[in-house]
Amino acid sequence: MPEILKERSELDPQFQWDLTPMFESDAAWETALDSLDADIESLAAFAGKLTDAVTIGAYLDASTEVGRKVERLYCYASQRHDEDTRDDKAQSMYARIGSKYVKMAAALSFAQPEILSLPEETLTAIVNDPAVADYKFNLEDLLRGKPHTLTKAEEKLLASFGEVMSAPSEIYHNLEDADLLFDAVKDGSGETVEVTGSNFVPLEMSTDRTLRENAFHSYYKSYREHINTFAASYAGAIKAATAEAAARNYPSSRAMAMAGENVPAEVYDNLVATVRKHIPAMHRYVRLRKKMLGVDALHFYDVYAPLVGDLKKSYSYETAQEMVLKAVAPLGEDYQATVRKAYAERWIDVYPNRGKRGGAYSGGCYDSNPYILLNFSGTLDSVSTLAHEMGHTIHSWRSRQHQPPQYADYTLFVAEVASTVNENLLIEQLLANENDPQTRLYLLNQYLENFKGTVYRQTMFAEFEREAHAMVERGEALNAAALNALYKRLVTDYFGNDMVIDDEIQYEWARIPHFYRPFYVYKYATGYSTAVALSEGILKEGEPAVKRYKEFLSMGGSAYPLDELRHAGVDLATPAPVDAALEKFERILDDAEATLAKLQ
Incomplete structure (x- = not known):
């Protein structure tokens, strides 16, 4: 039976964040509000x-x-x-x-x-x-x-015109979140399973291939039935962006979206071109996935299927704390000291309770500790989440310690760098001390999946956005047929001949909410590539790279993000960081193929 969540009052306060440094009590908060x-x-x-x-x-x-x-x-x-x-x-x-x-x-x-x-x-x-x-x-x-x-x-x-221009996004979210319904399906045992927008990806991660296939067809059947409405709403969102860009004297909607962080178009274009150069490695990973699943034909309902069984390992929170401390040891004693401070001073709300917000985040403000919300469950993923959020927290802590309030907040362009550096240091530390082939293959596959989802897939999305907006700016019709054809072509390019290009996948663009926040997704790929370059430098170069990285963590928003990253040693105005990251992907792939051979 699933564990019954406790009320918050039943949990040990030592595992709950201490908010009294912000306000001694709710009454003190009320006084300040007045x-x-x-x-x-x-x-x-x-x-x-x-x-x-x-x-x-x-x-x-x-x-x-x-x-x-x-x-x-x-x-x-x-x-x-x-x-x-x-x-x-x-x-x-x-x-x-x-x-x-x-x-x-x-x-x-x-x-x-x-x-x-x-x-x-x-x-x-x-x-x-x-x-x-x-x-x-x-x-x-x-x-x-x-x-x-x-x-x-x-x-x-x-x-x-603000509400009018945001109407396409509102229409999209109402359609997807409220009106879109999916047929229930049968699993491999003949049991009926409900399909919803929120459980689709978990169903696609099932070991039951019959369930995955049936859920896949049910899910995209509903998108196909509403695809003209989705196309009209997305075309409307792009037209709103291009109209505002023209009114504000920008050459394109992409230029307007990137101007806020002063990022030139070549960063975007270099990303796409460099990932394109490394697409053969993605095709290799598709072949490895097909081999590990042991299927004659790899379909898109196999994309999220687990390649290696769950480790069945459980970690106490105290063990997770030590694992994270050990992982960040290359960043120096002062970095570890701040992590210990976060543990000791109760910056972290650890366990789930009834009514608690789900997921995880790092928050706080200039005049508070950088708090972390977790819902720790003892899995390796929970350990990785602690490392991830601790990266955000140390970034915020150092920025607030070294910058005045007007420069303390870092931009979205660099927001995921520190968190991903910590995740990479954790997985590298675990791999360095793991000789069991099964466990090692599990870790390597987690690493590969991070690259696939964050670099390759987000760059594919970035290509789709770039071309869709350009089509409107060229005066071309942006209807369902055009969007479906564009997306299907990109999927074919990125996944290659070893993947069956199921007819339904052409509708996948319609389920991506990020497209209604123009030219945002590329930052996932540049951020991950930057984190790979930084973590590799930290592990191989040592103190000089660590010094540059800590200085970067202390800069907040006192400079443009590209200049901050250059200070850390990463120049995204060139293809080099993305190139190096995908060369790392290829080395991990080599390791995974060699490890799989030991198990056969």
Whole structure:
């Protein structure tokens, strides 16, 4: 029988995060909330006065301090809410601070257009004035966007179309999450199994091939029946993005999406070209998967099937803590000391309880510890999740220790680097000490699956996005037939002749929600490739690479992400990091093939 979850009050507090460094109690939080409105309203006094460096500097100081207060209140309420999402009091706290966030955003909305309305020579002088030295990078970044900032009236008009332009995404999510239904199917024993959007991937990971096949056909049957609606909603989302890009004087929707982090198009194009160069290695992995599953024909309902049985090993949380400490040893004693600090000072909420939010994350704010939410279950995946979230946490800790609040948050472009470095160090440490062929093959396959899902698959998605947006920008029809044909061609290229290209797979693009956040998926692939390059350097080069990496972890958002990564030793403006990562993939594949041979 599955274990019955306990109430939070029944768990040992030593395994629950300690939020008192943020607020001593909920009552203290309420007191701080009561004074927030006056702080937010005080910012309105700057409206119409942002014309010189001294006043702008004073405004930035004031808005930063108010932002810190709102963030601390929000983090506390959010984490209290996640402890038990059924708790009415926590729900109320979370809702009330959410409304304050909206109020603050409205109160600050005057500042950016007001500053950017100044003549360019005035802005340049202000950026270089000592009165705003603490915000120089932020202001330079703001000034960089001036050519794409419209007049006040135009910005207001464009903002008024916000709900209309987001309608395609809302239509998509309503269709997929609420309206799309799937036929129940039979498993290998003849038992009826329900198919839903949330259980489809777990069903595809079953060892029951009959269940996998039947679930696959049921799932994509529903997408096929609604494919014209999916195509219309996605085409609408792309047209909205291309229209805004044109209005803002960007050459393309991709250029607009990448401009925020100042990432040039060649980073995207280098990724696609380099992964394309290494597609033969992906085809090798497909052949290995076919061999290990022992099937005459490999179908797409075999893509998630386990190649190696579960290790059947269980790890205590204390053992997991030691495994993570050992894995990050190459990063030095000071890094390990912060991990120990996280353990000792209860930064981590460890076990599931009734009502607790699922999954895992690293959170907190500038004025708190970088907390971790886990739902630890004792599996190797749980150990890996602890390592992953600890990477985020140390990144946040070091950024907040070394940067002022305006530069403490790192960008999404680098957000998954530190977490993946930790995961890679863990799996490398486990492989270095594992001689049992079965266990070793399990670990190697986990490694290969990470590459397949994060580098190859996300790059395939990136190609799809690039071409779909380009088709609209060229004035071509973006209907279901065109999208299906584009996706099927890419799947054929990426998976090769050893994979049966099932007819249903042409509809898979319709189930990818990331496409409604344009040009985001490529960051998964660049981030993973960067993490591979960094972890390889840490293990092979030692202290010089570790020093650069720790400096990168301390930079927060004080520079553009590509410049931060160059400081760490990775230049994504060249194909080299992705090249090196996929050469690593090939070495892991060699190891897996050799290990499999020992078992035969």
